[in-house]
Every structure is written in structure tokens, then in C-alpha cells.
Amino acid sequence: QSALTQPRSLSGSPGQSVTISCTGSSNDVGGYNYVSWYQQYPGKAPKVLIYEVTKRPSGVPDRFSGSKSANTASLTISGLQAEDEADYYCCSYAGSYSYVFGTGTKVTVL
Amino acid sequence: QITLKESGPTLVKPTQTLTLTCTFSGFSLTTSGVGVGWIRQPPGEALEWLTLIYWDGDRRYSPSLKNRLTITRDTSKNQVVLTMTNMDPADTGTYYCVHLPYADFSNWGQGTLVTVSS
Numbered sequence: 001q002s003a004l005t006q007p008r009s010l011s012g013s014p015g016q017s018v019t020i021s022c023t024g025s026s027n028d029v030g031g032y033n034y035v036s037w038y039q040q041y042p043g044k045a046p047k048v049l050i051y052e053v054t055k056r057p058s059g060v061p062d063r064f065s066g067s068k069s070a071n072t073a074s075l076t077i078s079g080l081q082a083e084d085e086a087d088y089y090c091c092s093y094a095g096s097y098s099y100v101f102g103t104g105t106k107v108t109v110l
Numbered sequence: 111q112i113t114l115k116e117s118g119p120t121l122v123k124p125t126q127t128l129t130l131t132c133t134f135s136g137f138s139l140t141t142s143g144v145g146v147g148w149i150r151q152p153p154g155e156a157l158e159w160l161t162l163i164y165w166d167g168d169r170r171y172s173p174s175l176k177n178r179l180t181i182t183r184d185t186s187k188n189q190v191v192l193t194m195t196n197m198d199p200a201d202t203g204t205y206y207c208v209h210l211p212y213a214d215f216s217n218w219g220q221g222t223l224v225t226v227s228s
Contacts, residue, residue: 051214
């Protein structure tokens, strides 16, 4: 059960879009539609942004969207805002009621 | 409102056993599909899933740590307890208690920083 692979960092200007990839295998991302995404500010607990690949909890802006193709899931932040500067983690169900997280991506708003 | 709160020692010595308690409210661990578990994060590093205990008592562990972890529950007290044996400085980090209503970690505790040092 290896960690899912994410880019270490991404950046964008306000108003731009950024897409964070999350690559796993057929044993996790590719095998189930249970990918979730979390946003974490320094010193704070993570917060769920996306669950079941594409669903947004109430209160999460629709600027955040999720998708999946084969063994890679993606989180897109459209209309980047200063408050989106944070760390982002993907997580996938990995079978047998277990889970695996991604390596994390730091998003910087220029 | 769902809340989770971790409690336990902030400092443990190498080779000792860590015991953390998660006290939760706002949901029941006996509801079908629900799980409560633990996720940790070393300083400056990524999140790592450790373990889950489900509504039916089923327990799941990270394959890399399963020999060192035990998760138990007390449904009457709304508590879940994590035990990790043979602590090492590499186990230093923030340990989060999490609520899994179905297939995502919807609710998190504030986290507790555990330092392993002699």
C-alpha cells in the first residue's frame, strides 16, 4: 500500500485555475469511486473538500471540483483566490476497508 | 454537531507504548457504515492513515504498522482508543482522530502532537 503520488507544489495567480493530480493504481484510485480531497492550513486539521470523486460537502465553494480517469484523480481549483493557499491531500479507499493518502501538494497563490 | 477530541501524553520515550483516546459526540459508532479512526502527520510531512474501527467492531490497520497498532472502542462512553507499541522518534507527529460516516473522513479532531524523545 504505497502513498498516492501528488505534485509537491503548484502555483497560480488569482483568478487562474490549477489542477492537482493524484496517481495511484488499480488497487486504489482506479478500483473504486471513493477518492476524497482535503485542504489543510498550517497548524490546522484537514477539511474535506471533495468526496466520492466528484461530490462537494455543503459549504464548499463550487470553485473546487473533482474528477477521475483510470488510476489518476484530479482536484481543480477554478478562479484561484488568496485563501486557497494551503496544502491539499487526496485519499483513496484501497480495499479491505483500508485507506491510503497522497503525498500532498502545496498550492501557492502568486 | 459532530466533535472529536484527542487526549493523551504529549511526550513518550523510545520503546514505550503510546495510548491515545478519542472522545466523540454528535454521532453513534453503532450506526451502520460508520467508522472512527486515526491519521497521523509527522512535522512538515504528509498525512498517513493508521487504523479504523467500524460500527460492527471490525478493525482495519495500515499494513506497514499493523504489528504495532491496536484500536478499541467503548460505545457506552463514545470513545475510541489507539495503542501503538515500541514508539520511535520517527513516530513523532500530530495524531488526528477522524469520523468516517461512509467513505470519507468528514470530521476531524483538532489533533494532538506526540513527541518521542528520551
